[in-house]
Amino acid sequence: MEVLKYENKKYSNLIEFKFNTSTYNTFYSFDIETKNKENLIYEVNICTKNYNKNKNRIIRELRKSFSQFKNKDIILNFENVKELKVIKLIYGAILFAVDTSFVLNKNAIENIDGIEYKTIIKTNNYKELEKMLVEENIKYKYVSNSRYLQDGPPNIIDAECFCNFFIWKLNQNKALKDKIKIKVVEKEELEERGMDLMLSVNKGSSKPMKMLVMEYMGNTKNTIDYALVGKGIIMDSGGYSIKPKWSQIDMKFDMAGASIVANAILGAAELNSNKNIVAIAPLTENLVGPSASLVGDIYKSYNGKFVEITNTDAEGRLVLADAITYAIKEYGPTNIIDIATLTGVVKMAMGANYTGAFSNNEDLYNLFLEKSQEENEDIWRLPLQQECKELLKSNVADLKNATPDLTYGLSVAPAFLEEFIEGNNWLHLDIAGSSALHNKSTGVMVKSIINIIK
Numbered sequence: 210m211e212v213l214k215y216e217n218k219k220y221s222n223l224i225e226f227k228f229n230t231s232t233y234n235t236f237y238s239f240d241i242e243t244k245n246k247e248n249l250i251y252e253v254n255i256c257t258k259n260y261n262k263n264k265n266r267i268i269r270e271l272r273k274s275f276s277q278f279k280n281k282d283i284i285l286n287f288e289n290v291k292e293l294k295v296i297k298l299i300y301g302a303i304l305f306a307v308d309t310s311f312v313l314n315k316n317a318i319e320n321i322d323g324i325e326y327k328t329i330i331k332t333n334n335y336k337e338l339e340k341m342l343v344e345e346n347i348k349y350k351y352v353s354n355s356r357y358l359q360d361g362p363p364n365i366i367d368a369e370c371f372c373n374f375f376i377w378k379l380n381q382n383k384a385l386k387d388k389i390k391i392k393v394v395e396k397e398e399l400e401e402r403g404m405d406l407m408l409s410v411n412k413g414s415s416k417p418m419k420m421l422v423m424e425y426m427g428n429t430k431n432t433i434d435y436a437l438v439g440k441g442i443i444m445d446s447g448g449y450s451i452k453p454k455w456s457q458i459d460m461k462f463d464m465a466g467a468s469i470v471a472n473a474i475l476g477a478a479e480l481n482s483n484k485n486i487v488a489i490a491p492l493t494e495n496l497v498g499p500s501a502s503l504v505g506d507i508y509k510s511y512n513g514k515f516v517e518i519t520n521t522d523a524e525g526r527l528v529l530a531d532a533i534t535y536a537i538k539e540y541g542p543t544n545i546i547d548i549a550t551l552t553g554v555v556k557m558a559m560g561a562n563y564t565g566a567f568s569n570n571e572d573l574y575n576l577f578l579e580k581s582q583e584e585n586e587d588i589w590r591l592p593l594q595q596e597c598k599e600l601l602k603s604n605v606a607d608l609k610n611a612t613p614d615l616t617y618g619l620s621v622a623p624a625f626l627e628e629f630i631e632g633n634n635w636l637h638l639d640i641a642g643s644s645a646l647h648n649k650s651t652g653v654m655v656k657s658i659i660n661i662i663k
């Protein structure tokens with residue numbers, strides 16, 4: 210998409226959206242249209258009273274209204290909007306709405322970077338807005354890429370295709386390619402390293418698992434500021450702890466975390482981040498099959514702990530655990546952020562609007578909270594509870610991967626992950642509820658993560 214400054218010349222046959230803010234009670238309206246000589250003008254009225262309370266509703270309404278203007282050249286008139294944060298919210302909602310999304314039909318796959326169209330910005334202070342608009346465009350490009358991968362079917366966007374997508378993306382963009390080091394850790398290497406916890410999830414699949422690793426060095430220090438680890442379960446049937454049929458519907462989104470971290474690092478690189486970052490995405494299906502892991506199996510993790518499998522559907526924490534150990538062994542990062550569609554309990558507790566956040570470090574949590582608020586993405590802090598450690602004790606191994614006891618239900622999965630954090634600064638984001646809505650991915654947290662690592 211091309212963003213242009215409004216010039217004093219004739220723009221014919223364009224649709225213009227004139228935004229107004231007010232403190233009247235109606236929080237949003239999109240129904241008044243007028244026609245001047247050249248263009249059709251829609252007036253969009255946004256109430257800024259109780260802005261923080263209403264902003265999610267405003268975002269939803271804007272996305273709905275603008276989805277009908279996909280791939281059209283438009284004029285956005287911000288002359289009557291004073292607050293930069295409101296302009297950012299409107300602009301972001303529009304970019305989200307006009308994204309191309311994954312559709313596979315007889316007209317073939319749509320061009321992922323979108324059909325070229327123009328957005329002309331009419332404002333009295335373009336100079337002030339320009340930096341923000343350019344940055345939003347970059348962020349939303351990666352939100353869009355992330356959603357595209359998540360919406361894609363698991364038989365097409367499998368581990369190999371996922372990796373090839375990023376190799377292809379970097380080959381398309383020379384400037385970005387020079388900044389990012391990309392490697393695919395193949396199954397054989399994972400075996401040699403003894404990452405058996407991760408590999409156990411792959412045992413039921415006919416497609417060998419892969420782990421995508423991308424590095425970006427934005428400063429000359431020898432340390433990694435952020436290691437991002439994203440759960441990449443291409444499709445989660447639950448394995449032998451199989452999910453009921455209707456619970457499998459959204460399980461193509463179980464690779465959302467992988468898609469988010471891989472796109473976030475590209476976004477940060479394109480914004481010339483001054484941080485050193487690594488993104489790690491373990492990718493596999495979790496299926497049943499003659500060799501699939503069994504309830505009762507014991508596997509040794511990459512950091513040497515024996516884990517009894519009590520639930521093959523609690524597989525996300527297994528791939529994350531070994532990927533986190535990989536991050537620690539290879540990079541010794543200052544901060545670890547993992548993101549995953551991890552648990553149904555978080556989905557039940559938080560619904561679709563909030564991402565659950567767990568952290569062992571106040572500074573890291575508070576910084577991320579601030580960064581996510583700037584992006585209008587809501588997170589809610591949930592507790593790490595030491596009682597869960599008791600529940601995860603095994604009679605035959607160091608620990609088990611799950612427990613039917615939901616007394617401390619929300620905190621069991623992060624308590625398991627904490628066993629692999631080795632005291633590092635850590636933020637765990639559970640997007641089980643927020644990653645998809647009505648069977649469409651949201652690309653949530655791409656922007657917030659870019660914002661903290663940029």
Ligand SMILES: [Zn+2]
Nearest residue numbers: 445522523524
């Ligand atoms: Zn699962």
